[in-house]
Amino acid sequence: MTDSGPLPATAEREEPALAPTVGQRAKRIFLSDYFVLYLSLAYFLVLMPFLPTLSNPANLANILSNMWPLLVVAIGQTFVLTIAGIDLSQGSVVGFTSVVGAMLLAATASPDVLSNAPIWGLIIDETGGPLAGVPGGIALAIAAMIAAGGLIGAANGLAIAHFRMPPFMVTLVTMIVISAFAIFLTQSENIRNLPEAYIQLGKGDIVSVYFGEQDESRIPRREIYSFITYPMIIAVTVAIIAHIALSRTVFGRQVFAIGTNRRAAEISGVPVKRVIVLVFTISAVCATIGALLYSTRLEAGRPTLGDGNFLLDVIGATVIGGTSLFGGKGKIIWTVFGVFFFVLLSNTLNLMNLSSFHIDMVKGAVIVAAALLDVLRTRLIRGGI
Amino acid sequence: MTGSARDRAMALVTNHGTLLLFVLIILVFGTQAPAFVGPENLGNIIKQASFIGIAAVGMVFVLLTAGIDLSVGSVMYLGPLIAGFAMRDFGVGVAGGLLVAVAAGAIMGGINAFLIVVLKVVPFIVTLSTLFFFRGFGAFLTSSRQFDFPEEIRAFGLSSVFGVPTPILFFAAVGVAAHIVLSRTAFGRQVYAVGNDEAAAAKAGIRVGRVKASVYVICSSLAALAGFILIAQIGRLDTGFGEGREFDVIAAAVLGGASLFGGIGTAFSAVIGATMIQAVKTGLVFTGTNLYLQPMLQGLIIFAAVFLDSVRAARLETLRRRFIRPR
Amino acid sequence: MRTVSTLFAGAAFAAASLGVAAPASAATICFAFQDLETEFWVAGHTAITRTLEEAGHTVIERNANEDANRQLEQVRDCIAQGVDGIIIIPQDGESAVTIVNEAQDNDVPIAVFNRPPSDLSKGIIVVADNASIASQAVDFLAQEAIANREGDGKLTPMIIVGDLGDPNAVGRKDGFYAALENYPDDFNTPIEVASEWDAATALANLEAAVTANPEIDLLFTSSDFLFPTIRSVFEPRGMWVPRGEAGHVVMGGLDGDATACQLLKEGFIDSTGVQDLYFEAEAALNAILAAIEAGEAQPNEVIEDPGFALTSANLGEREMDMWGCVLLSEGFLDQ
């Protein structure tokens, strides 16, 4: 093609400054970045009359609290997908680092469990882990978790960037090895007796809301709704940092460049290998922060945390949000909405009181329906209607 | 031209890294446990590899078009289940059951294909949702209970022809047929073309939609066949059957050399990939390796294979570099 | 249509035998279970939901698909819905504690079914000890194997281990080893075979293990659902023969399902460890309904299910205590 096509510049002329018609407004919603959010809200509104509990404050608080850990992990995946990679090892990193943190912090451990555990037994004894009760121990343990997670991510990145091994296979192997290693470490046991302050990170409220009478002497616990929680603060902070990193820094530009055309990026002086290593490290560190939130709210270090369909939820939420599996296209805000959609979906499936035999079918159908709407939308954008 | 013998040895190692690793695995386990290299066990390895292997051959078709099918694990469950109902309630017999399983797989593949080709949803999301949907449908049919097949199916599953177990025959037949289709038929070569450049394929007049739809139908049919052949050996289908197998299937295909970005891979490679993974698993059982360590060792051996392959790819790239004067 | 009708007939079996007191008013009970992938869980699930529904209560079901986190989220959703009581089959003991705390903090009575939390002080807890049940079943196998020994060499035991990420699997493995420790001079080091709770994996690994070690004197499977798999490996090798015939391998499992009952009767296997499913379900239901009735928000009680081993020796007397045999007698396997 030697001729230029029509320049979109001429196609995208400014709309006249008149009040937009309803149709135009609907179109704008349909085409905007916030589409998945609108879709989720529409889904919410449609189901509200049928599921009265859906909008009650306790349920809303649940939806929010379920969002945060998944969001943190999905943010890491967003970076990886943007460079046209994939990280299957996130789930195993969640399990492994939750064990690392718990191993260091547990206040006590039962002797018969200890007698089995090969490496774990060297670090922890009946009086607890090395950082139990140590001032600043929690911060140190979290630092150790992040270091452990980051190392795994960096190893993934090194294999992928320097040996040009396919990300799918590298992270698949990491998934197999790391999750087996986590189970091996504790010989299938979960580690409990975590310090209260640590658990607060996953469960603690900062601001709670109560909608009842003010003069009641004892407010029932179930009528107090967590509003702002530590997980929320942590996840939102991670999201903001990630958003800035991806959309407003040199690094972010380089991430997109690699995802769009690795070869061209290399020739233009982008430090491709370094960026790839960094991206996989970020992914694993996000998984580690997710591990922190998951394991503290379950009050245990669990080697099997992040097993099973967890990974599919993470990647599914990210992709539904709009990030492309083929690289070069990704936004943190999309992932936020995608995660919101997935969490809302599983919340509503719970509330529908479907028989457990039906849930998977409905879940599959809703995911496809959401994706279909997205396809329609993309076609509209392309068609320029 | 010094060291050409060494060069040639190097070339041999890198070009056939996966195969050499395979041989190495067999030798190492063989010295540890001589029975490992006995004909009975080598037969067992291939027999057990047939389950993932048959499905992996189907996956190669999908991967060649730069697609992915995450639903194979659920198809492995639902396909045989429907065949089971047909056998139990309509008495279609084992051969009929096998056909029903494959047909059910083809229909499931058709559903995937419809969503991907006609409605243009990305394969990852489509097959992620059908992964849930197909398994959910099976759980609905059985109320999540085990399903017992008529006794005759086990006679088929455990049978052999001239001493060759039936699963191996199917594995070989599928491998050979797929190899011929991919390398010797117009359709097969068009699969490669679509995976290389979909837009160019459309311009060249290839019916891209039909090619893409076919690969999903083939993949699901083979996944259902794989499930049926395995279940025929046991006679009972549990609700969890096949869960998470999508990763094993994709790993086998990729380990054999298929690329997730399309256009690269052969049916033969999937056969090798699946057999190699099974050889490692069997070897670890033979050597009595600690169960906790088994998955780790498996992972590391797969890593070695992928690493060798990437070394080979890098070397190939160097070789491809055109020399313009004598070296 | 025949297909569908037989299916639902199957689902109705187990309910009748539970005697649950009818409450003054209908309650809404949230039943959160971890998985429905083996017969045991399906039978338990059916027993609980049918009984509650027949007594006029509303049951809200939640399947966590083996994900402890999802289960916590599901229980929270139940609490948000304002249920009167919760029964959970937890993924494991550790997450159970968290979930019990979550419910009790929100003033919802909760009962834990079948898998004990690591902290027994809170909630209505029905305990079945996997390790001790496994150990009872294996102890019988060991005695049988020793009794049948030809010559005086050491015997070779084999265990099919479940998913190492599942504490139940590990408990059963521990019970197996504990039982064999009582006969230190009679057994070689056991051969472990991984199944990952998957029939196909078990098939491949068991076939390899049997090829590598053709002389096996005792086989214990961590779950009864693997017996068909074992059969397909053993049968072609002439190892699948009833008690008393040459080549019989002393064999047992755990769960007590219908297949195990049938195989025990036919003599192919020698024992299976049984959790008393109906006892557990009934006890849990009664306790939680009583607490709801009494308006007690944090009921705490430990109900022990000692379990037992159904063996070829006690088959006659204890048969109908095993849920699998009840199912079998109701025609469960004659689909």
Added chain:
Amino acid sequence: MAVLLSFEALRKEYFGVPALRDLTLDIRRGEVVGVIGENGAGKSTLMNMIGGVVAPTSGEMRWLGEPYHPRMPSDATARGVAFIHQELNLFTNLTIAENIFVDDFPARFGMIDRAAMRQRTAELLSQLALEVAPDTSVDSLAPGERQLVEIAKALHRDAELIIFDEPTTSLTPRETAKLFETIERLRADGKTILFISHILGDVKRLSDTVVVLRDGQLVAQEPAAGFDVPDMITAMIGRALGGLYPDRTAAPRDEIAFSAKALSQPGILEDVSFDIRAGEILGLFGLMGSGRSEMARIIFGLDPLEEGALTLKNQPLTGGVRDRIARGVAFVTEDRRAEGLLMDAPIAENLSLVSIEEFGRAPLALLDHARLDHRTEQLKTDMIIKAGDIKTQPARALSGGNQQKVVIGKWLMRHSDLFILDEPTRGVDVGAKFEIYALADRLAAAGSSVLFISSELEELMGMCDRIMVMNRGEVMGMFDRADFSERAILAMAFGKQAAGKEVAA
């Protein structure tokens, strides 16, 4: 002669903006019709309509008098239209034979008849003098060879109308000559050819009739015989162009800025030495396979160098790409699509890619958007990149010439002492070519050294201070501007190759 294809008041509008305005034109059977025009003149739109890629807004097309409304490319193919695009549509993972037969494999008993396929392919390849086996995988072919496979494909289809869109840009002179012979033969066989090219000399030499488009309208349709190149240019741009090449504004300085000493890489280069002075444009001419692009990649640090030394500004030049860029080396790749551009990324992101790190503000490398936007906008204006909003419009949406300007432009955000331009004008129209030449001159005038690699000898002679000739990885000789002679340079470039000793890879 009968009319094969006719257009009657053919019109195409995109979003109300006409790309082609009421074109009326007859293409006679058995003619070679040269189609020329600047980018945006409507050539692609016209071709897309013939090919069934887009439908006309109004007007009529007729094929041998019958209404012709192709709705998709396969309709056009069925009628006998074949395209040979500038950007190739080959499957690199298939063999040559398979590429030729990809939509129509010869089958026997359901299997591909490989023998028949091979034989026919071998015939086609020998017609085009491409001496490779039919079973050769396309990804091991050079760009020029791939082009020939495309042509073989059209020959195979026995197409009635063959449209060549810039077919010679990646061919060597010898291959071009072969191609022209082939086209002559096709004409003799009664085929109709549309020949689109920016190389007007080729158009004149080859065509029977030349059609000139400007702003979507037909401005000239004349027999090639009496239509000289300057007239063509005037018709295309609507005014007379001062010349094909800009005058050089400054003479090279005396200091040697870059030097290569005894570069050797087994199989690629042998004892290559040369210098470039500050402010000098050194032309590098060689046939395909002469090692010119390979050497460029070695200088830029993309490929390894076994022996020899590179110096820039008296300091040794070592390390990887990033080190070279830091030292002031810029590299405009010959493969715009695969290596030059982030096709789907906005133009501004492409322009800023090389220098992006300079726009990060410590400590977190947050982008200074204001400065970045300012600089990219400035560059867009400077380089006359014809685009809309460069922050949203993807590079893909640009014409070839404008894309090339972006590839060059990203190196202009920072100062470089050595510019390696590898085929910078390939697939670029006359106007944009002139701008790229002017740019090379500006860089030299500002004191940078320019290594200008091209297979169009004419442009090297127009722009360079000296021309170095390479063959088989060796430097054959060096010409000063005063001694430029097309014949001498070509003879030297053919060098040993004329002796016909092929070396296998």
